[in-house]
Amino acid sequence: MTDDPLALERQVCFALSVAARSVVAIYRPLLEPMGLTHPQYLVMLALWGDSPLSVRRLSELLQLDPGTLSPLLKRLEAIGYLRRERDPADERSLAITLTESGQALRAEALKIPPAVVAKLGMPIxxxxxxxxxxxxxxxxxx
Structure with missing residues (x-):
């Protein structure tokens, strides 16, 4: 490794960027049969953990701004995995709820973590x- 503080191979941001792209690429073929992109999968993970969730809470959990989250939710609603409804307790808030097919998808998703671990070939x-x-x-x- 070089002593140059600007050497590409020394940059944490570079290592994180390449690692993120590489790991997401492992997920892609596992998610395609489920009709999900990786960002949509993250939304589903949050909802499988706790549903219903407000858009605000989901945004916090995923560390995404609502403007980025909204198109993901619309696509997931269009394919029938969730519903966006006004929260009866607060009409200003949208509640995100899994549909039956969204809940059922969880059983299929249980295969993903071990498949990713196997593909990475790293000890748990x-x-x-x-x-x-x-x-x-x-x-x-x-």
Whole structure:
């Protein structure tokens, strides 16, 4: 490794960018049969964890602004995986609820994490440490 502080191979942003693209590429063929893109999969993960969710809460969980989230929700609604409805407790708020087919999709999605781990070929302990490190980076950058 070079001593140059501007050397590409020394940049955390470069390593994160390439790693993110590479990992998302592993997900793509696993998600295609489900009709999902990776960002849509993240929305579904949040909703499988807790549904219904307000758009505001979903935006917080995914760390996406509502303007980015809205088209994802519209596409997921169009394919029948969720419903966007006014929250009866607060008419200003949209509640996002999984449909039956959205809930049923979870069973198929359970195959994805082990398939990704297998494709990466890394020990689960290394991936858990990586996750913890990335979570620290996210917190530090926030």
């Amino acid at each position: 302990e290394d991936l858990q440490r990586l996750h913890a490190s990335l979570t620290q980076v996210i917190a530090a950058a926030s």
